[in-house]
Amino acid sequence: MSMTAAHQINAGFMPLFDSAVLVAASELGFAAREGIDLTLHRETSWANIRDRIAIGHFDLAHMLGPMPLACNLGLTPLASETIVPFSLGLGGNCVTISNAVWAGMAAHGAEPDLDPARAGAALLALIRERVATGRDPLRFAVTHPHSGHNYELRYWLAACGIDPEREIEIVIVPPPFMADALATGRIDGYCVGEPWNSASVAAGTGHIVTVKAQIWRNSPEKVIGARKAWANENPEALAALLRALHHSARWCQDPANRGELAAVMAQPGFLGLPPAVQMPILTGHLQLGGGAERTIDDFFLPFDKAANFPWKSHALWFYTQMVRWGHVAHTPENLAVARDCYRPDLYRSALRPLGVALPGANSKVEGALKTATPVGATGAGLVLGPDGFFDGQIFDPDEVDTYIAGQKSAEIQG
Amino acid sequence: MVRSSLAVLVIDENRIRASIIEAGLREAGHQQVTVIHDVSGIARRIAEIEPDVIVIDLENPNRDMLENMFQLSRAVKRPIAMFVDRSDQASIEAAVDAGVSAYVVDGLRQERVKPILDMAVSRFNAFSRMARELEEVRGELESRKVIDRAKGILMKSRGLSEEAAYTLLRKTAMNQNRKISDIAQSLVTTAGLLGPAEDE
Numbered sequence: 001m002s003m004t005a006a007h008q009i010n011a012g013f014m015p016l017f018d019s020a021v022l023v024a025a026s027e028l029g030f031a032a033r034e035g036i037d038l039t040l041h042r043e044t045s046w047a048n049i050r051d052r053i054a055i056g057h058f059d060l061a062h063m064l065g066p067m068p069l070a071c072n073l074g075l076t077p078l079a080s081e082t083i084v085p086f087s088l089g090l091g092g093n094c095v096t097i098s099n100a101v102w103a104g105m106a107a108h109g110a111e112p113d114l115d116p117a118r119a120g121a122a123l124l125a126l127i128r129e130r131v132a133t134g135r136d137p138l139r140f141a142v143t144h145p146h147s148g149h150n151y152e153l154r155y156w157l158a159a160c161g162i163d164p165e166r167e168i169e170i171v172i173v174p175p176p177f178m179a180d181a182l183a184t185g186r187i188d189g190y191c192v193g194e195p196w197n198s199a200s201v202a203a204g205t206g207h208i209v210t211v212k213a214q215i216w217r218n219s220p221e222k223v224i225g226a227r228k229a230w231a232n233e234n235p236e237a238l239a240a241l242l243r244a245l246h247h248s249a250r251w252c253q254d255p256a257n258r259g260e261l262a263a264v265m266a267q268p269g270f271l272g273l274p275p276a277v278q279m280p281i282l283t284g285h286l287q288l289g290g291g292a293e294r295t296i297d298d299f300f301l302p303f304d305k306a307a308n309f310p311w312k313s314h315a316l317w318f319y320t321q322m323v324r325w326g327h328v329a330h331t332p333e334n335l336a337v338a339r340d341c342y343r344p345d346l347y348r349s350a351l352r353p354l355g356v357a358l359p360g361a362n363s364k365v366e367g368a369l370k371t372a373t374p375v376g377a378t379g380a381g382l383v384l385g386p387d388g389f390f391d392g393q394i395f396d397p398d399e400v401d402t403y404i405a406g407q408k409s410a411e412i413q414g
Numbered sequence: 415m416v417r418s419s420l421a422v423l424v425i426d427e428n429r430i431r432a433s434i435i436e437a438g439l440r441e442a443g444h445q446q447v448t449v450i451h452d453v454s455g456i457a458r459r460i461a462e463i464e465p466d467v468i469v470i471d472l473e474n475p476n477r478d479m480l481e482n483m484f485q486l487s488r489a490v491k492r493p494i495a496m497f498v499d500r501s502d503q504a505s506i507e508a509a510v511d512a513g514v515s516a517y518v519v520d521g522l523r524q525e526r527v528k529p530i531l532d533m534a535v536s537r538f539n540a541f542s543r544m545a546r547e548l549e550e551v552r553g554e555l556e557s558r559k560v561i562d563r564a565k566g567i568l569m570k571s572r573g574l575s576e577e578a579a580y581t582l583l584r585k586t587a588m589n590q591n592r593k594i595s596d597i598a599q600s601l602v603t604t605a606g607l608l609g610p611a612e613d614e
Contacts, residue, residue, distance in 0.1 A: 044472070044473055044474070044475045044477070045472075045474070045475060045476075045477035045478045046478050047477045047478055047481055047515075048472050048477065051472075051510050051515070052510065055503075055506060055507045055510055057510070077495060077496035077498045078496065078498055078506065143478070144478050144482070145482050171479070172478055172479040172482040172483070173479060174475045174476060174478065174479065176475070177475070186454075
């Protein structure tokens, strides 16, 4: 057997737990078994990842789900056309608030049960009370404007009658600084991935009030973004990598491997945090603050429920939120760019030789599945959903215009 | 000659590197140079300074926050965008390679900004070289210290002269095809493990 790798791939990542599938592909030999010499480069900002992809330092990278869309829509400097052939998982984020805001919300009926509707109603009442007494708007932080965090936080607030543009302030804070910013009062709340929510709970400085998995269950988070020019020139390398990532994702999902995965991620070159702090995201069992705890179904899925399939409906939902919050104009051209960014065709053709279950469709109606549902697919044993939005809304990717028109007018009322 | 009136803001957590860039900019005739190491309260500072050009190191974990702030007219009076000269891919690569990026206010002409970016790139590279050399010197000093300690151990335990102790280290290194400092380090470690320590 030849020891020479057939493909050399350079990949960037941010030190966040949801880079696990990429990290495990490198560290546990899944990439090597597919003939790939995979070199991982740890980065300090999403902007660096974007720039290094654009100038060719990286062929692909761990990215925020909406980030490749933002590149292709011309919303970022140094944009190179980026495609998404693989999703790195579903869920994983929480909304955490300060003790003071929690006390205010509790006075308005909030319970430590993560229910987005109840928490949102209490937050709305608190915000109106603060306005009446002339206090400054609450300040929330997310990690990046073009992120699942920003869009799900805004979706949750707007659906609860809170205008995220006017009734609160949203700022950008890097994930590792979130807990400190909350503890020192520079922000009142934030939406971020684990372990940066549990970090505030453990420090006694914050409460987790709701989670991504309950705002929109089984919703997209990080993806693999690949430079389109590279993908076009290296189809075999890309296909081999997608197979490696598939095996890695399945390994990451297996509860028997949690300890080993946490130990790999704990290394200084990756997450650099003790294995114990990674257990909440691996088990879905979270301390919420004040002694409350909950186990959340489908809290973070690196593999199950077709978690790695790059649904075009996920990209299109992100697009509707970019339009909604004024990040991009809704035009037929922009819609076409958004529709072409995620590439289920590449995922399917790479994995077909493995004989595994593959979704037959490129898009699905989001929010339609109320229970876990076996679906018609090539191969056997594919289960999807439930995928509901907490407010009962449905996103039909064939009705983007209607959805965009409806979301702006209906939910925000002064 | 008309002096450039561009206001330049340098954001770099590394104080030495920031001062090297500041010095370079002043030498090049830029009198309005401000250096910031800590990004807390930066929106207010930007509003005060009204920079035309902002230079940021790529190691800065706050780059996403800064980029977002530059685009919000609420936070800054004039929109600020990353400096990207599309006709000059090489200079972008050089900047990213060096670990620096530049942001400019809307409407500023490329040829006025390019020299500032080039200057930052060359100073960043000079700083990296200097840091590397410093690391090498530090390594050499460390080796010399370890060799001195190893000589001391040999002189004491074997009753050798300093010269004979050094010859023994050198001969052993040559026989094993290793560096003297590696042999010395092994000896010091072993002596530490077997104790009593040589400095008792």
